[in-house]
Amino acid sequence: MPRDSHLETTIGSSLVNKIANAKVLMVGAGGIGCELLKNLVMGGFKNIEVIDLDTIDLSNLNRQFLFQKQHIKKSKAHIARASALAFNPDVNIVSRHQNIKDQELSVDWFKGFDLVMNALDNLDARRHVNKMCLAANVPLIESGTAGYLGQVSVIRKDQTECFDCQPKETPKTFPVCTIRSTPSTPIHCIVWAKSYLFGLLFGNAEDDDDETLAKGDQDDEETAKELAALAAESQALKEILASAGTSGFAQRVFDKVFYTDVQRLLRMEDMWKTRKAPVPLKYDQIIRRTEELPFAMGATTLDATSNLKDQRAWTLQETADVFCKSLEQLTIRFQSMRESDAEASIQFDKDDEDCLDFVTATSNLRAHVYGIEEKTRFQVKAMAGNIIPAIATTNAIVAGMIVMLAFKILNSQLHDCKTSFLVYGRQRPQLIVNEPLSKPNPKCYICRNSYVGLKVDTISCTVQDLIDLLEEHSMNDIEIQENGRVIHDPDFDDNVGKTLASLDLTDGKFVDVVDEDDRKIVLYLKHAESSDLDGEKYVLESDMEEALSLQTVMKEQARVADEAEAASAAAAEAAEAAEKAALRQKQQRDAMDVDLVLDETNRKRKLAALQESTSSSTASGLSEDSSEDKPLKKTSLDSVVHPSVEDDSHHAGADNVGDGTTKASAVDVDEMIVVDGESYNVVILD
Ligand SMILES: Nc1ncnc2c1ncn2[C@@H]1O[C@H](COP(=O)(O)OP(=O)(O)OP(=O)(O)O)[C@@H](O)[C@H]1O
Numbered sequence: 135m136p137r138d139s140h141l142e143t144t145i146g147s148s149l150v151n152k153i154a155n156a157k158v159l160m161v162g163a164g165g166i167g168c169e170l171l172k173n174l175v176m177g178g179f180k181n182i183e184v185i186d187l188d189t190i191d192l193s194n195l196n197r198q199f200l201f202q203k204q205h206i207k208k209s210k211a212h213i214a215r216a217s218a219l220a221f222n223p224d225v226n227i228v229s230r231h232q233n234i235k236d237q238e239l240s241v242d243w244f245k246g247f248d249l250v251m252n253a254l255d256n257l258d259a260r261r262h263v264n265k266m267c268l269a270a271n272v273p274l275i276e277s278g279t280a281g282y283l284g285q286v287s288v289i290r291k292d293q294t295e296c297f298d299c300q301p302k303e304t305p306k307t308f309p310v311c312t313i314r315s316t317p318s319t320p321i322h323c324i325v326w327a328k329s330y331l332f333g334l335l336f337g338n339a340e341d342d343d344d345e346t347l348a349k350g351d352q353d354d355e356e357t358a359k360e361l362a363a364l365a366a367e368s369q370a371l372k373e374i375l376a377s378a379g380t381s382g383f384a385q386r387v388f389d390k391v392f393y394t395d396v397q398r399l400l401r402m403e404d405m406w407k408t409r410k411a412p413v414p415l416k417y418d419q420i421i422r423r424t425e426e427l428p429f430a431m432g433a434t435t436l437d438a439t440s441n442l443k444d445q446r447a448w449t450l451q452e453t454a455d456v457f458c459k460s461l462e463q464l465t466i467r468f469q470s471m472r473e474s475d476a477e478a479s480i481q482f483d484k485d486d487e488d489c490l491d492f493v494t495a496t497s498n499l500r501a502h503v504y505g506i507e508e509k510t511r512f513q514v515k516a517m518a519g520n521i522i523p524a525i526a527t528t529n530a531i532v533a534g535m536i537v538m539l540a541f542k543i544l545n546s547q548l549h550d551c552k553t554s555f556l557v558y559g560r561q562r563p564q565l566i567v568n569e570p571l572s573k574p575n576p577k578c579y580i581c582r583n584s585y586v587g588l589k590v591d592t593i594s595c596t597v598q599d600l601i602d603l604l605e606e607h608s609m610n611d612i613e614i615q616e617n618g619r620v621i622h623d624p625d626f627d628d629n630v631g632k633t634l635a636s637l638d639l640t641d642g643k644f645v646d647v648v649d650e651d652d653r654k655i656v657l658y659l660k661h662a663e664s665s666d667l668d669g670e671k672y673v674l675e676s677d678m679e680e681a682l683s684l685q686t687v688m689k690e691q692a693r694v695a696d697e698a699e700a701a702s703a704a705a706a707e708a709a710e711a712a713e714k715a716a717l718r719q720k721q722q723r724d725a726m727d728v729d730l731v732l733d734e735t736n737r738k739r740k741l742a743a744l745q746e747s748t749s750s751s752t753a754s755g756l757s758e759d760s761s762e763d764k765p766l767k768k769t770s771l772d773s774v775v776h777p778s779v780e781d782d783s784h785h786a787g788a789d790n791v792g793d794g795t796t797k798a799s800a801v802d803v804d805e806m807i808v809v810d811g812e813s814y815n816v817v818i819l820d
């Protein structure tokens with residue numbers, strides 16, 4: 135039986151043919167990628183290109199099942215290809231051990247695919263593929279997982295939202311004073327070790343801040359004072375750094391950060407009125423304490439190859455030992471890096487043994503000083519590396535959903551595609567939640583651009599030539615930028631005589647051009663020898679007029695969106711003002727007495743009774759009327775009591791609807807009814 139016969143029965147031979155003829159690109163051969171590649175070769179795809187920049191790590195093997203122990207350190211892309219071919223040898227797979235951001239992988243290269251599928255793990259690469267697919271006008275399936283959660287969606291130029299249409303969540307930050315002075319949780323200690331101390335010791339001493347530290351309100355006098363003290367503290371540590379590499383260096387750092395600095399903090403007595411005060415720790419103390427222990431725990435040496443080192447809590451002596459040892463190792467590395475490059479720094483890497491040792495020991499020593507729970511090396515790795523455990527099943531489900539979307543896209547059924555969320559722990563027993571694909575954000579600065587290929591000899595073409603070219607297409611007073619770098623604008627013309635190549639505007643670069651009407655064209659440069667340009671100075675690969683008129687439409691859409699946003703902001707403001715006014719009114723009414731609480735039915739009866747009684751001129755008060763043959767039903771407002779319950783002298787004859795508390799003033803007065811010259815405040819229940 136032919137291999138694809140079941141597939142044909144399921145989805146029809148026409149779609150099977152489309153799948154077989156499609157050329158698809160898979161970016162990333164990790165957790166999702168391995169599952170996806172298997173699905174593709176089993177799902178009838180015959181032309182697949184797979185790219186991954188990484189090599190296989192032992193930690194990948196639990197879920198990236200195309201890889202085995204003997205593949206460790208080999209290219210993920212090449213091994214994924216070889217293993218997938220074993221599932222189906224009848225497929226053409228090209229593997230690339232390469233970064234998807236490589237310049238050689240141009241917009242034209244992307245144009246060679248019918249569909250791109252991301253199986254990536256980082257924003258930067260996702261953003262890049264998003265932009266390339268928009269420029270190449272190729273559909274992209276974007277996916278991601280985090281523990282039990284997963285998401286799959288489709289990105290199609292001008293039809294759906296792109297990856298950058300909505301701002302992405304910024305990483306969690308911590309107030310700098312919490313991290314530097316008043317930690318209260320293990321993560322505070324880990325961030326201090328990883329982002330502050332590590333950076334100060336092995337980074338560029340000037341930029342000892344980290345984006346995980348939020349500066350807080352520096353106008354606040356207390357905060358400003360504390361920040362100044364912290365800056366002085368960092369400066370003192372930098373002075374100790376001058377003795378790096380000499381004997382006793384590690385102990386000096388130890389005593390500085392766990393003793394001297396903590397003592398300074400303790401002098402700020404107000405700080406500890408409501409918090410548990412830290413206990414300064416000196417290196418010598420640990421040695422002394424360890425000698426006092428019944429067993430020679432200080433003699434324990436942690437075996438780096440043993441799992442125990444990762445999984446069990448270390449003694450204080452062990453922690454101090456690891457601190458000193460890892461500090462020395464990293465210092466040696468740092469100094470040798472600095473010999474060849476004065477700006478060199480070590481980046482924290484959770485998979486680097488010395489880095490992880492240093493951060494584990496340092497954060498636990500700080501935790502010890504502050505009486506905070508200590509963490510094992512394994513736990514610190516997860517927390518410092520922001521690791522959410524990857525779950526094979528989640529990846530498998532998401533890879534399955536990617537293939538279903540791929541089928542629909544190749545079958546021209548974009549309208550049937552949905553964004554799918556894999557959810558977990560919800561009350562409803564529903565694993566997958568679907569949402570229609572969103573429309574592009576009219577204000578998106580990535581997908582609302584018009585991308586135009588420009589073939590040009592970048593060696594001879596000057597910025598002025600580029601300006602002339604754009605003016606020929608009626609783009610005036612233009613501003614030219616590349617990746618945020620200003621190349622030219624109406625007030626900055628220093629570069630007009632320079633060639634594109636001399637400004638590093640070379641093959642594959644995106645050049646943003648905005649004109650006086652705010653129309654934005656992104657030119658992607660394609661270097662061509664002058665001889666290949668048929669005597670022309672340049673060749674534009676798309677119709678510029680069409681792109682510009684599309685821009686005019688998009689700018690109008692953005693304007694309408696702006697207006698709608700402004701209108702909804704104004705409406706929200708008005709609603710807030712109305713709410714405030716209503717609240718004020720309520721407060722005024724609350725100050726009044728409440729005589730009756732009626733529900734709507736009662737109100738009608740009451741009014742009817744009142745009218746009847748006043749017209750017959752027999753009524754002397756509400757209570758008499760209401761106790762006639764049609765008695766009023768008491769309302770169920772338990773919390774309201776007629777003021778006369780407290781004070782009999784007032785409206786003693788009124789109908790005491792509602793009973794219970796004494797807080798009549800908490801109720802709105804809805805109506806005032808006048809009967810026989812006497813006024814009654816009435817509350818009407820909904
Ligand atoms: N710029 C890029 N170019 C090519 N491949 C990339 C790029 N960025 C990330 N990748 C690849 O995407 C894959 C994502 O897979 P996954 O999320 O399972 O990560 P992992 O690195 O295998 O696992 P973990 O991060 O949990 O150790 C990785 O194999 C990674 O090498």
Ligand SMILES: [Zn+2]
Pocket residue numbers: 295296297298299300574575578579580581582
């Ligand atoms: Zn967008």
